[in-house]
Amino acid sequence: MQYFAGIDIGSTSIKIALIDAEKNLKSSSVCPTGSLFHKNTLAAFEELLEQENMQREDISYIFSTGYGRKLFKEADESISEITANAIGAREVGVKAGKVKTIINIGGQDVKVISLDEDGHVKNFVMNDKCAAGTGRFLEMTARNLEVEVDELGTYHQRSTAVPLTINSTCTVFAESEIIGLLANDKGKSEIIAGIHYSIAKRVARLTRRCGTIDDVVLFDGGPALNSGLVTAIENELMRKVLVPEKPEITTAYGAALIALDTHLYCEDEVINA
Amino acid sequence: MENERNALRQKTTRIHLAMEAEETLRRLKAFPDPPEAMDYFYNMFQDRFSNDSILPKGKKIIGTMCVQVPDELIHAAGAVPFRLCSGAFSYDQIGAEFMPAKSCPVVRATCGMLQINDTLWGDKINAVVIPTTCDQKKKATELLGDLSYSVYSLEMPSSKESDAARFYWQESVKQFALDLQQMTGQKITKKRVQKAIAKKTQATELYRQLHELRKADPAPLFGKDMLLVSNAYFLDDIDSWMPAVKKMIEEVKQRKAQNFSAGNRHAPRILLTGSPPIFPNMKIPILIEESGGIIVADEVCSSSRLLYDSVSYDENSLNDMVSAIADRYLKPCTCPCLTPNTDRQRKLLEMAHEFAADGVIYQAFSGCLPYEMEQNQIAKILEKKGIPMLYVETDYSPEDHGQLSTRVEAFIESIKFRKRKKRI
Numbered sequence: 001m002q003y004f005a006g007i008d009i010g011s012t013s014i015k016i017a018l019i020d021a022e023k024n025l026k027s028s029s030v031c032p033t034g035s036l037f038h039k040n041t042l043a044a045f046e047e048l049l050e051q052e053n054m055q056r057e058d059i060s061y062i063f064s065t066g067y068g069r070k071l072f073k074e075a076d077e078s079i080s081e082i083t084a085n086a087i088g089a090r091e092v093g094v095k096a097g098k099v100k101t102i103i104n105i106g107g108q109d110v111k112v113i114s115l116d117e118d119g120h121v122k123n124f125v126m127n128d129k130c131a132a133g134t135g136r137f138l139e140m141t142a143r144n145l146e147v148e149v150d151e152l153g154t155y156h157q158r159s160t161a162v163p164l165t166i167n168s169t170c171t172v173f174a175e176s177e178i179i180g181l182l183a184n185d186k187g188k189s190e191i192i193a194g195i196h197y198s199i200a201k202r203v204a205r206l207t208r209r210c211g212t213i214d215d216v217v218l219f220d221g222g223p224a225l226n227s228g229l230v231t232a233i234e235n236e237l238m239r240k241v242l243v244p245e246k247p248e249i250t251t252a253y254g255a256a257l258i259a260l261d262t263h264l265y266c267e268d269e270v271i272n273a
Numbered sequence: 274m275e276n277e278r279n280a281l282r283q284k285t286t287r288i289h290l291a292m293e294a295e296e297t298l299r300r301l302k303a304f305p306d307p308p309e310a311m312d313y314f315y316n317m318f319q320d321r322f323s324n325d326s327i328l329p330k331g332k333k334i335i336g337t338m339c340v341q342v343p344d345e346l347i348h349a350a351g352a353v354p355f356r357l358c359s360g361a362f363s364y365d366q367i368g369a370e371f372m373p374a375k376s377c378p379v380v381r382a383t384c385g386m387l388q389i390n391d392t393l394w395g396d397k398i399n400a401v402v403i404p405t406t407c408d409q410k411k412k413a414t415e416l417l418g419d420l421s422y423s424v425y426s427l428e429m430p431s432s433k434e435s436d437a438a439r440f441y442w443q444e445s446v447k448q449f450a451l452d453l454q455q456m457t458g459q460k461i462t463k464k465r466v467q468k469a470i471a472k473k474t475q476a477t478e479l480y481r482q483l484h485e486l487r488k489a490d491p492a493p494l495f496g497k498d499m500l501l502v503s504n505a506y507f508l509d510d511i512d513s514w515m516p517a518v519k520k521m522i523e524e525v526k527q528r529k530a531q532n533f534s535a536g537n538r539h540a541p542r543i544l545l546t547g548s549p550p551i552f553p554n555m556k557i558p559i560l561i562e563e564s565g566g567i568i569v570a571d572e573v574c575s576s577s578r579l580l581y582d583s584v585s586y587d588e589n590s591l592n593d594m595v596s597a598i599a600d601r602y603l604k605p606c607t608c609p610c611l612t613p614n615t616d617r618q619r620k621l622l623e624m625a626h627e628f629a630a631d632g633v634i635y636q637a638f639s640g641c642l643p644y645e646m647e648q649n650q651i652a653k654i655l656e657k658k659g660i661p662m663l664y665v666e667t668d669y670s671p672e673d674h675g676q677l678s679t680r681v682e683a684f685i686e687s688i689k690f691r692k693r694k695k696r697i
Contacts, residue, residue, distance in 0.1 A: 082683030124683065
C-alpha cells in the first residue's frame with residue numbers, strides 16, 4: 001500500500017495528514033510548533049508513522065505547506081498554504097456541494113479564499129501585517145479571562161445577555177478593553193461573545209472583499225473548533241457555514257492530496273516520455 | 274547643532290541606502306545564469322548606491338518626476354535629464370518625517386531624498402520638473418519649492434481624449450522649451466532638437482528590441498533583469514546606456530536561438546502592471562520570479578511606458594518637432610492620473626495576448642489612489658477574458674515580505690495547476 005503525507009507547519013501548530021491512494025485519511029496529528037520546529041516536525045512525523053506501524057518507505061511522496069514549508073527539507077516539495085487549503089477544503093466539503101468560499105483562521109492570520117467551479121483559486125484576501133483577530137488573539141483573550149481556549153465556545157453559548165462591544169481586534173488594545181469590562185463587573189460569557197462578534201465582523205468584511213459568497217462556505221483552521229465563533233460568523237455572514245470534522249488539518253490534508261496527485265502525475269510523465 | 278545633526282543623518286541614511294541596494298542586488302544575482310551583459314547594470318547600481326552622490330558629474334542636471342517630461346528637450350537644451358523618482362525605503366523614511374503617512378512611497382521617497390541631500394548636492398540639481406499628473410506630485414512641487422529647489426510645474430491636462438487637451442499640452446510643452454533655455458542658458462535650435470530626437474529614438478528602438486525578445490517561449494530573459502535595464506535609464510548617461518543594452522540584445526538573441534529558458538520551461542508567464550518598480554524596491558518582481566513565475570512583459574512607468582514609444586514628425590520645422598514631442602508624451606500615456614483611461618485597459622489586453630501571458634499581477638503602492646481605484650476596472654475586463662489577476666497592495670517597507678510571498682506563490686501555483694490540467 002502506498003501512502004502520501006501532507007505536513008502543515010504553521011505558526012502555532014504542526015499538522016500532519018496521511019492518506020492512501022484513494023484519498024482516504026488514514027491518520028492525522030496536531031502538535032505545537034514550538035521553537036525547534038524542524039526537530040518537532042520530524043518527531044511528530046516519526047511518532048505518527050510508529051503509531052500507524054509504518055516505515056518511512058511506505059510514504060511515497062511528501063508535500064510541506066504553511067509558514068515553515070521551505071525549511072523542512074525532508075519534504076519532496078512544498079506548496080503555499082492557500083493552494084493546499086483550497087484543495088483540501090474542496091475535498092472534505094464534497095458531500096455538501098461545491099465549496100466556493102473558504103474562511104481560514106490560523107495562529108497568526110485570517111484568510112478568505114474564493115474558488116471557481118473547478119476548484120481553482122480565483123481570489124484570496126488575507127489580513128494585513130498584524131495578527132489581529134486570529135488564533136493568537138483568542139489565546140490572549142482566554143488568558144486574560146482565565147479560561148481555557150477550548151472553553152470559549154461553551155462560555156459563548158451560555159451567554160444570555162447581549163454580547164458586549166469590543167471595538168478593537170488589535171490584541172494590545174482589546175486587552176485593555178477586556179480589562180476595563182472585567183473591572184466593571186461584566187460577565188465573562190458576554191465578554192467572550194463580544195470578542196467572537198468582533199472577530200466575526202472582521203471576517204465578514206474580508207469575505208465580502210474577496211468576492212460573491214455563494215454555494216458552500218467552509219470554515220477551517222483551529223479556531224473553527226470554537227462553536228461560539230462559528231455562531232458569530234454565521235450570524236455576520238447571514239448564512240450557514242460548513243465546519244469539517246477536523247478543521248485544523250484541512251490544509252495538511254490538501255497538501256497530502258497534492259502529494260498523491262503529483263506522484264501519479266510524475267508516473268504519467270515517465271510513462272509518456 | 275542643526276548642521277551636525279543633518280550630517281549624521283546623511284551619513285546614516287547613506288549606510289541604509291547602501292545596505293538596501295546590496296540586499297536587492299544580492300537577491301537579483303541569486304538567480305541562475307544571468308546574462309553576462311547584466312554585469313554592467315548590476316555594477317552600475319552597486320556603484321551609484323554606495324557612493325556619496327548618484328548624480329552624473331560635470332553637466333547641468335535637470336531632475337524630472339514622471340514619464341511625461343520630454344527628455345529630448347532637456348538634451349536639446351544641453352543638459353542631462355535625471356529621473357528623480359526614488360524606490361529607496363531609506364529615503365521613504367526621511368520623507369515620512371514631513372509627509373502624510375498615507376502618501377504614496379514614490380513621492381515620499383523622492384521628496385525625502387531631495388530633503389536630506391539638499392546640503393549634499395545643493396546647487397548641483399539645476400531644476401526639478403514635475404508634470405501636474407497626480408495630486409501628490411502636484412503638491413510635491415510646493416514642498417520641494419519650500420526646500421529651496423528651483424521647481425518647474427509642467428502643466429498637463431487630466432485627459433488625452435479631446436483636441437483641447439492635446440492643444441493645451443502642446444502649448445505647455447512649447448512654453449517648457451522656452452523656459453528650459455533660461456534654465457540652462459543654451460538656446461534650443463532645430464538642429465539640436467533633431468539630434469536629440471534621433472538619439473532618443475535610437476534608445477527606444479533598443480528598448481523595443483529587448484522587449485520583443487521576451488515574446489519568445491520559453492522566455493529567454495527574467496523580468497527582474499529587464500526592469501533593471503530600464504531602471505538604469507533613469508540615472509545613466511544615455512551614451513553609456515545604449516551600448517550596454519546593445520550587448521544585452523546580442524546575448525539574449527543568442528539565448529533565444531538556443532531555445533534557452535531563463536526560468537522553468539513551463540513557468541507561468543506574468544504581465545506586471547501598476548505602480549512602478551524602481552530600484553532598490555524590486556520586491557514584487559523578485560518575489561514573482563523567486564516563486565517560479567516569469568515576467569514576460571510590463572506595463573509600468575519605470576519600463577515600457579518610459580521607453581516604448583518614440584517621436585514621429587513630418588515637417589522639419591522646430592514648431593512641428595516640438596509638437597510631435599508633446600504628442601509622444603501624451604497620446605500613448607496610460608497613467609491612471611488620466612480620465613478616462615480606457616486606453617490602459619486596451620493596452621493591457623493587447624499585451625497579455627501578444628506576450629501569451631498566463632496571468633497579470635497588479636501592484637499598487639498604498640497611498641496611490643489612482644492605481645488603487647483603477648484596479649477594479651482592470652480586474653473586470655481581465656476576468657471577462659479569462660485572465661487571472663492578482664492585486665497586491667504594498668509599499669517600500671520590507672516588513673510584508675512573508676505575507677506577500679505566500680500570496681504571490683499561491684497565485685503562481687494556481688496558474689500552474691490550471692496549466693497542468695490543460696496538458697493532461
